[in-house]
Amino acid sequence: MMKVLYNIIVLVLFICSPVMAERHPHILVNEEDKAAILDKIEKETWAKQIFNQTQERLEVYVERHQADPHWILDRYLMNRVPGKRYTHFISDKEGTRLIGYRGDAPVPTVRVSPHKRSPITAQGRAYVVPEIENLIPNDTSMTMNLLNPVTQQYERVDPQSYVAAINGRINVLAYEASVIYWLTGEERYAKFAADVLNQWVNGVVYQEPIDGPGRTGFLDIQTLGDEKEKPLVLAYDFLYPYLVKHDYSLDNYEKAFEKIAWTLSFRGYTGNNWFAAESSTLVAAALSLKDAQKRNYYLEFYLSRDTIVDGCGQLSLPSATKQWFTADGHWKEPGGYHNYPVSKLIEAAMMLENNGYQIFNKYPELLKAAYVMLKYSFPNLTASAFGDTGRPRQSIECLESAIKMADKYSLSILPDLVDAVKILENAGLYDRENTGITGVLCFLPKLPVVNTKGGKLWNRTEKLDFASCYLQRNGMDRQNGLMCVVQGATYNHNHSNGMSVELYGAGTVMGIDPGNGPTYEHPMHVEYYTQWAAHNTVVAAGSSTSLSPFRGGGGTKSIGAVELVSMEPLAGIKALSDEFSYTLTKYKEGATKTNQERLLSIVRIDEEHGFYVDIYRSDNKVSNDYLYHNIGDNVELYTVDGDIIELQSISSYPCVGKDSPGLRYFKSVRTTGCYGKGVVALFSAESLTPKHGYMKMWMPATPDVSYFTALSPEAKTAQAPYLHKPLPVVTMRMEKAADNPFVAVYEPTSDGLSGGVIKNVERIKIPDGVNGSALTVETKQGDIYIFASTQELLEIPVRGKKCCADWNIFAHTKDKNMIYVGSGTFAEDENFEIRAKKKGNFFLEYDQKHLLVRSNVPIEVIPKDKSVNEKLRGESYIDAGEKLFPLE
Template sequence: MYKRCKIVKLLKRHTCIGQLMLVTFLCCYTTVFSQTVKRPSIWVKPADKAIILNKIKTNSDINDYYKNFTKRVENDLKAYQNNKETYLKKLPWNYNDVKPSDFPPLHTYVSFDGKEREQQNTIMHYLQTAIDCGVLYFLTDDEQYAEYSGSVLFNISKGLLALPEPKENHNAGWLYTKDHLREAREIGAQLPIIYDFVYQYLNNNGKVYDLGQTAMVPYNFEDGQKIFRTYVDLALERGIINCNWPILESPSLVGNILALDDEQERNELLPYFLTINTKHQDALQKIANHYLEYNGDWPESINYSNGVNTFLTYLMTLLTKYDPSLHLGQKYPQILEALPKPYYMTYPNKEETILFGDGHRKYSPNYHAYETAYYLAKLEKQEQFVNIYGSLLNSNIAQGNYKRFQLGERSYGARFYNEPTKLLWFEPEIEGSVKDYPLPVTDELPFAGIVLQRNLSDNQNAEDDLMGFVGGGHYVHGHATGMFMELYGKGFVLGGKSGRTQYRTEIHENYYRLFASNNTVVVNGSSEGKGGWAGLEINTVEKIAVEPTPKTAAISPYNSFSITRFKDDKGEKTKALQERTLGIVRTSSKTGYYIDVFRSKSSLPNQYHDYIYHNIGESLRIDSGEKALPLFSDKNRFSNSRDKPWMNNKKAKHPGWHYFESIETSKPTSNNITATFTANKLNPAPIKMKAFILGAEDREYTSVLAPPTTEGPKPYKSAKTPTLVIRKKNEAWQNPFAVIYEPIKGNNGSIASVEEIKEDDIFKGFVVNSSLENKRIKQYIIIQDSKDTTFATSDKQIEFTGSYAVITLDEKENLSSVYVGEGSFLKFEDISIISNSGQSTSLFIDFKNTDLKVNTKHSITLKSNNSKAKIYN
């Protein structure tokens, strides 16, 4: 019989309009609160038990997993049973100034290193073991598991309640007093799961060990409910919004709401995750709308967006299990669509992903999240996602990349649910075809201004694949990069973003987050970010043209290109407009090169522009013709940012190039230059990046050693990075920075020479001569700053209206192929190609055989002196 009592206040929280509201309920003096839910109810329901046991019985892999899962808790269970007091005393209790009659509080923490981290790991170890034992109690009804889990829950709860309630408004934790964001993941989210699994034991007068009394006692339900309410309050009242914080706190928020025993209270609070925003917590509805606003992406760097996608998939699955009528998978399919995004952004070696903002380079497939998404899709009967994730999983299984039902190494923290839900949720069999997942030739992340290109070799060797991207934008955890570039070659990201170091360190904030750590252009020595997140706001790089259109089939097997544009105007001394053309040209299954044309001009007088390119390796050699370009010590060249003020996360020393060392600069020269970067530790043969740089009046070339590329290949993570800086005084638009990059394995590349194409002393492109297996080819690459700009050589051999074209001649200088990335008219000798609409189109024509191969986006007419005009659609 339940006894009624007075109305008590439970929880203060914001409503959607920011007003404070008191939630009240009728409690009872006995040990339980009124509830209609039958526990467990968070990860599983009682009806799931028979299904899971049948999986274990009938599937040998799951059976083996279950045995290993059970075995992992045996040592803790035995230690607890042998001496409960000794076992529980290993938790980090604080006995200072504690009366003998009082229960000791747990230690509190503001540090997460050294001894403190060891103590935190002990707490997380006990919590993880208690969750695992809770799962085993659910499956076996063996009360030894329930007693262990209940005792850990009881004593940690008592240790928390002995602490003062958190008082700070921002990110106040209970155990981690200044970091609820971490505590929510490492402590707060685990407690309600334990409670949910052992509730039936506790409610049926099951005893737990009380370290304070050194005796077995009934569980105190009222204390447990205080714990859950406190963690709900911390999530709703102490965080920040419009970033990943609300999602990282939500496993704690949702779990603790669902652990509350009063049905009305649960029903009132759950909308604070689903639909109602507070000043300190974004709801799922708002979070899901962000994906729609940002073209299907979560707008942060990949490791953060991947975490957001993973947690949301977990939470949507959990809540769909709890209440199938929510249909969260059907309501927010954009989250399931975004989950594989890190894979779509990988480099051809499949071990690294593109780097931007505070991200990491290393790529690890998110198989647990894929399995969870597959399970959710089955629950929601979403065949589209059953097929996508089924094929992703089965393809990786077939390739030997993934083994299901393997017990992972013991780990603690945010992914506490991985192993238990593997047992509880994963389907015994996966439906889905085994197939290769070819990555698109071009793709994009609009919120980060990123446009990427790939060209995979037909020999299926990742060493011979090509990939690069241009990007830059402002978002949480974004960097002030300008319009930056990365280049891949011979199996590695050779020309990459420098990476990151520990947050809040001087070099992280004043180098790794700023222009100088990127392959970009600095204007007047003053390019910077200003305002926004951490004072690093820059304009977002704008896509002007790209072929092929992202995620569509390529027009040409050998070519792709993009044009992007950027305003560098956050600094008062820049006022610049920039445009960057990045192209990929494949010349054989093993060879190819990148085209980088960077235009930059400022509206200010006395302008100058510095083109920066970092490449991993030991050395950089700069040559003019057949000789090394003389360089002279130039210690103060990049010192103007050294003495600027710095305020943590607010003001930085832009552009950050005072970290450059071993600075040596040439005298002004207008000669063509060749720069060779060499890395000897990646392969028995040296891996090189050779840069062919077109000359222009009064260019100055500087060799520096930049800080380490911390997200680069292992041999170079702590080594200084060879870096080239090219300075152009006056504008760099009509005669931009124009570079051909060729990745090389060994000592000899395929490019023999690079020449400039000009018209009226204005840059119009390159002539690239290559030697391929003793055969020579010549390529004319025409690059203009607008699709409506026209060009003609003096002999009228070539005429072009458009922004990008590649004309390839064979060893006999016969026309081999033509690629137009964006253009409306092209003439080469006696052959003319005309867009029938007069509008720009993209096209590729292979002339090697008499039976021409034509691929065009829009209708064109091909004319020749030797044949009739022909229309191709």
């Protein structure tokens, strides 16, 4: 019955599907495309450069192959010893490593990566993958001499995942050589590629997918690793005429390609990015099958049919776009995981488009995803690095593919895509010469000429709901732009970090999340990088951690989620003020039952200066540690007057019990002891280019606080040259932080201790019994900024200020006065009183000549000066919107 059902399904699919070309090539391009591609190489500098560089890189291998055809073949990692030409490979029950080998083929078989992770040195760094030239020919040992990058010594170790990495490099050479052969007709390139391909297929045809859990692959312990076979699948498509002409046996290819297609259809995770990352290899293998029924059967697992058993298999494109993309196209994992699965889904779709299917006009999510990373970028066009990730940035390849398809279907998104390219080009970050030989084959010769929106890509605020991630920005100038991010939630590849922030300044991300550790199972990753101590957050009772113990891997850490209380502007909404914005979030830290609240605000002073205000409440009655990590060479603490504060060295940071947050990893710890005066921390990053970078962290006088400095482990998210350097850390430690919340004002500058515009930061004492906080910031120019956060009417003992709102700012500058209210009902200064019947956002800006009013709710504006009231002509009740009144 099952066989009959199978035959019915594949027959229907065969009848309903586009006709697959029997000619070669057909996966990426067709024979008819060759003339246009050669013309592209001839006329377009970027394509010519790639073509020439590819030829130059291949030349040494191709030329050597003419005289010594065994050289490259002998360096391919194979099971060569008779009796040990394994055909069956057995994994442990977790799918981490191989524990057994069986079978003996009549020819050498391809070695399978014996472990899912890279080999790691005792110092926590990955060993260096050896160059092809340094490989021992016909090496059958299970260990290799690998270079330790720290000691610069060679050490005999298990290569683990490097087995597939090494063979993958040779596979890429074969693919590139096959393309050069197709374009030029020079058979020496074909001979090189065909011999690699022939040795590979004659071995793998005897091999079976790994015997193990659903995560295990065919030629790699993980299905993800089977992507390294895709270059050979593509090479076969270009080499086919040569293979036929020179009597290479073609009998084994159908079986080999189906093994790849079967493995990727029914194995690999569907609860993360794996299925998407495997999609282009699956589609390439399926398109290579000559049996039309089988070809269409496997293609359906990308096009429309899900195959999920115990969380493994494939999600089809319709399911993927519905379950794994946000409305604007962001993959629902950390930004560093966006480009990998999205690029493969797009690549698979491009292959299908080339074979008669229409994909991109039906799935706009793919086109949105192709440029969405720019939407969430800092002013240097990198994105936030929360979770298990490095510092992500926009993919050029995704953009190029999307532009070609949007142009093909004349879609309205095309101007946005081209606009994204122009943004990258203007920043010197878009180079088509980096798109490789596949770019030469598949991308347009020139970008379409369209009317673009002129860089209107960025909103003042954005949000990613799945990650409870909220960002604010003010200006996208690389050197002077400001942007901050607060986030924390339970999702795949998250970290246990509470309400963690990243801060941008002086041309780079200065206050950073650390990214992941050496591997997902390495003690440093499990005990530090994924834990509270590695992040810019607050540790409660020295014990903050996930609700269920984290023991390693790249999965989900159960920490609950940050909740948004209020935010101005809301994502996608026009801001009320050019100078101010804020987010107010709250969080219940489950392990210690601690209630926390964080208010983060941007204040723009002028085009070159601004600062961040951070107010963090945490009600744990044992202790609360406020942590801030900043890139740099060092950090020093100063008094408000600029005198250095002498610190006492201590053996370790104060920890509790087993130290779940990972505070024990702080080194070179120094402390002020209990210190009741104001403190200014200066983080110095003098190796930044083109200008030095500094972060001044102003901490107003607070009772019962101890300040610490330390060095934390390196972060993989830092800008060079700070990528592999320890991070300076400043912490504040106190009890009863809910009564006196942590307050820090961050000012990025390029001029050291004397730089910046802030002169002083002070707390404002508020009446007993009032639940709120207030502070004042004075600039060197004499401007005064008063900040207050309160849920009840608060009378501030400075110039008659009163307010009731989540966030209030009163600004007195030499040019104008401003009142800014976020989610509030009342504000009053010496000149105006503003009331709202329901909570809302409103902003007043006034000088001697004008009064500007903006709000998102109806408000009543009451001038205290009768002459001003007369000039308003009774218009004290103002509807939501904007109104400008002359005061002269």
